[in-house]
Amino acid sequence: MKINSGERKRTFLIFILFCLWLLFVGWSLVRIQVFEYGKNVSKVRSQSNRTFTPHSKRGTIYDSCGEVLAISVKAKSAFLSNKDKADSLRIYNRILRQKIYLTRNDKQNIKKRIKQGDKFIWIRRKLSDTEYQRLKKIKFSDRMESTLDFIEEYKRIYPQNATACHILGGVGIDEQGLWGLEYSLNDTIRGKDCKVKVVQDARRKAFKLQYLEKPRDGKDIYLTIDSSIQFFVEKELEATVKKHKAKSGTVIVMDTREGEILAMASFPNFNPIDLKYTSPEVIKNKAISFLYHPGSTFKIILASTALEQNLCSPQQTFKCFNGVYKVKDQVLTDEKPYDHLTFEEIIIYSSNIGAARIGERLGRKRYYEGIKRFGFGTRTGLRLPAEVRGIVNPLKKWSGVSLVFLAYGYEIGVTPIQMTRAFNVIANDGYMIDPYIVKAIDGVVLKRSKKQKILSPGTVVRMKAIMEEVVKRGTGKTTRIEGIPIAGKTGTTKKIEKNKKRIHYVSSFGGFFPAQRPRVTMFVVIDEPKDQFYGGDVAAPLFKSIAERLLIYLKIFPELDKTNEIKL
Amino acid sequence: MKKAKLPGGMLVLMTVIVFILLFTYLSLNLKTVDFGYELQELIELRDQLQEEIDKLKSDKARLLNLERVEKVVTEKLGYQYPEPEQFIKVFDTEDQGQK
Numbered sequence: 113m114k115i116n117s118g119e120r121k122r123t124f125l126i127f128i129l130f131c132l133w134l135l136f137v138g139w140s141l142v143r144i145q146v147f148e149y150g151k152n153v154s155k156v157r158s159q160s161n162r163t164f165t166p167h168s169k170r171g172t173i174y175d176s177c178g179e180v181l182a183i184s185v186k187a188k189s190a191f192l193s194n195k196d197k198a199d200s201l202r203i204y205n206r207i208l209r210q211k212i213y214l215t216r217n218d219k220q221n222i223k224k225r226i227k228q229g230d231k232f233i234w235i236r237r238k239l240s241d242t243e244y245q246r247l248k249k250i251k252f253s254d255r256m257e258s259t260l261d262f263i264e265e266y267k268r269i270y271p272q273n274a275t276a277c278h279i280l281g282g283v284g285i286d287e288q289g290l291w292g293l294e295y296s297l298n299d300t301i302r303g304k305d306c307k308v309k310v311v312q313d314a315r316r317k318a319f320k321l322q323y324l325e326k327p328r329d330g331k332d333i334y335l336t337i338d339s340s341i342q343f344f345v346e347k348e349l350e351a352t353v354k355k356h357k358a359k360s361g362t363v364i365v366m367d368t369r370e371g372e373i374l375a376m377a378s379f380p381n382f383n384p385i386d387l388k389y390t391s392p393e394v395i396k397n398k399a400i401s402f403l404y405h406p407g408s409t410f411k412i413i414l415a416s417t418a419l420e421q422n423l424c425s426p427q428q429t430f431k432c433f434n435g436v437y438k439v440k441d442q443v444l445t446d447e448k449p450y451d452h453l454t455f456e457e458i459i460i461y462s463s464n465i466g467a468a469r470i471g472e473r474l475g476r477k478r479y480y481e482g483i484k485r486f487g488f489g490t491r492t493g494l495r496l497p498a499e500v501r502g503i504v505n506p507l508k509k510w511s512g513v514s515l516v517f518l519a520y521g522y523e524i525g526v527t528p529i530q531m532t533r534a535f536n537v538i539a540n541d542g543y544m545i546d547p548y549i550v551k552a553i554d555g556v557v558l559k560r561s562k563k564q565k566i567l568s569p570g571t572v573v574r575m576k577a578i579m580e581e582v583v584k585r586g587t588g589k590t591t592r593i594e595g596i597p598i599a600g601k602t603g604t605t606k607k608i609e610k611n612k613k614r615i616h617y618v619s620s621f622g623g624f625f626p627a628q629r630p631r632v633t634m635f636v637v638i639d640e641p642k643d644q645f646y647g648g649d650v651a652a653p654l655f656k657s658i659a660e661r662l663l664i665y666l667k668i669f670p671e672l673d674k675t676n677e678i679k680l
Numbered sequence: 681m682k683k684a685k686l687p688g689g690m691l692v693l694m695t696v697i698v699f700i701l702l703f704t705y706l707s708l709n710l711k712t713v714d715f716g717y718e719l720q721e722l723i724e725l726r727d728q729l730q731e732e733i734d735k736l737k738s739d740k741a742r743l744l745n746l747e748r749v750e751k752v753v754t755e756k757l758g759y760q761y762p763e764p765e766q767f768i769k770v771f772d773t774e775d776q777g778q779k
Contacts, residue, residue, distance in 0.1 A: 183734060185734045
């Protein structure tokens with residue numbers, strides 16, 4: 113076949129063009145791969161690689177039955193990127209028309225920042241689901257995807273509302289623990305944020321994940337608290353505080369043998385999500401930080417120490433000077449005058465003069481050692497913040513009347529939890545155990561402190577019998593429950609204040625039941641009741657009402673009339 | 681000296697092997713990327729499910745909130761707390777009521 117010159121020329125031209133195209137492609141490849149290599153690689157990496165820091169999830173707090181007390185769930189937080197002030201203002205005005213909770217302060221602040229031209233402005237953090245849906249509509253209906261946007265964060269939820277609020281405490285906006293266990297166990301619950309590198313394709317779909325820093329989710333916490341007990345204890349406490357128009361009140365319920373805190377309630381209470389709006393006085397966990405004179409409840413310590421030292425016997429008689437007894441320049445009085453009382457009657461009828469006489473027999477040094485042995489002046493070791501040690505003056509600071517005052521619970525500062533621990537010694541056959549509230553962390557049961565024997569069995573038997581009599585015929589009669597022997601002791605303390613215009617009182621009652629084989633130790637303190645003030649009138653009835661509900665809940669059956677029994 | 685010549689068959693075989701290796705490498709690479717996508721989807725699904733579990737847990741706890749339950753039981757259903765005398769002790773003669 114012959115090729116004419118025209119065809120040859122055209123073929124040559126195509127060949128030249130093809131060569132030029134090849135050269136161009138080759139040159140482009142060299143330019144991209146060699147000369148602009150660094151620039152292009154960084155460009156690709158910036159488009160396909162994304163590094164971000166997801167927040168670790170805060171651990172969940174459970175009660176002893178596995179009920180959730182505090183949990184973190186994901187929530188959206190809304191912000192304005194404020195690229196254009198007019199757009200931002202328009203969006204903001206639309207947001208205001210929606211039912212999004214914003215304080216007046218928030219509103220002013222947002223408007224001011226939009227006008228200032230700030231690039232990033234929080235609208236509201238941790239929105240509820242309905243709030244998020246409303247804002248999402250604005251974002252898409254106004255085609256303002258880039259002006260109004262959302263970030264995912266964790267939000268702490270307390271499903272039981274105020275239940276166990278003083279134990280749980282609360283967290284701040286950035287999930288940092290601020291109070292209670294949320295604060296004291298913050299490092300354990302919080303976990304550690306991680307850094308993740310994600311490689312994504314052109315459609316921003318991730319296909320490779322690389323952890324630059326290892327993540328660690330917060331650990332779950334299991335408490336000894338039983339939320340059912342906690343609930344009705346709080347309810348009964350609230351009713352008593354309101355009934356007596358008291359300033360505050362606290363109740364501690366403890367498992368006698370194990371030292372587990374089953375409930376620890378204080379009133380007034382608060383909802384943990386409103387922590388930042390709550391006054392410090394309300395937030396304070398009174399069970400561990402309310403310092404007060406224990407009054408007559410402290411006679412239990414005096415009596416136990418005296419019996420343990422074999423210096424007294426329950427039937428020994430003491431002169432009680434018909435209700436007025438002078439020690440140095442101080443005059444001690446009794447509510448009811450007694451000429452003589454036996455050792456046990458002094459406790460049963462709560463005679464201050466009788467207690468002072470026992471104290472004198474016991475002596476300063478022995479009594480001081482006894483007080484220290486019961487753990488006063490030391491923290492109980494609960495993992496809660498702001499527990500106070502209490503005040504126990506060293507022997508060298510004792511005045512001439514310190515011994516008699518201490519005999520009936522003055523000149524010493526104690527906390528309700530210390531009193532619970534002390535009462536539990538008698539309930540627990542003379543063994544002192546430190547109460548605890550955190551049972552396990554992430555399923556690992558925590559080691560507990562060893563129990564320590566501080567009272568002999570003989571003393572325990574005598575003390576139980578005396579405390580039972582307090583409830584049967586003494587100052588604690590209002591606690592009596594038919595069929596259930598209760599051992600306890602009342603306390604009424606005058607509050608010593610600088611401004612003595614009005615005298616205030618602290619009413620308390622501590623005890624355990626069933627008296628001979630106790631399962632529960634409980635301590636009740638009511639601060640500044642207004643109408644009545646005796647421990648037997650204010651604190652003891654509260655003890656009784658809680659005990660009645662505990663008996664049902666813990667299936668402790670009273671020895672009732674046989675007609676009420678059905679044998680299967 | 682005569683140069684040793686590779687036989688044509690050998691050349692074809694080597695080319696085939698090179699191509700097979702190349703395709704294996706490429707297909708493995710593609711598979712890795714596919715697994716990456718799949719893994720990422722599973723991670724997202726796991727996170728979503730975890731989120732769902734947490735939400736359900738909190739909802740359950742909120743619904744079982746004793747204050748709420750008590751309100752429903754006493755106000756809606758009209759139940760009342762029993763009086764102490766209304767309790768009847770029932771026990772098995774074998775365990776002597778120790779339960």
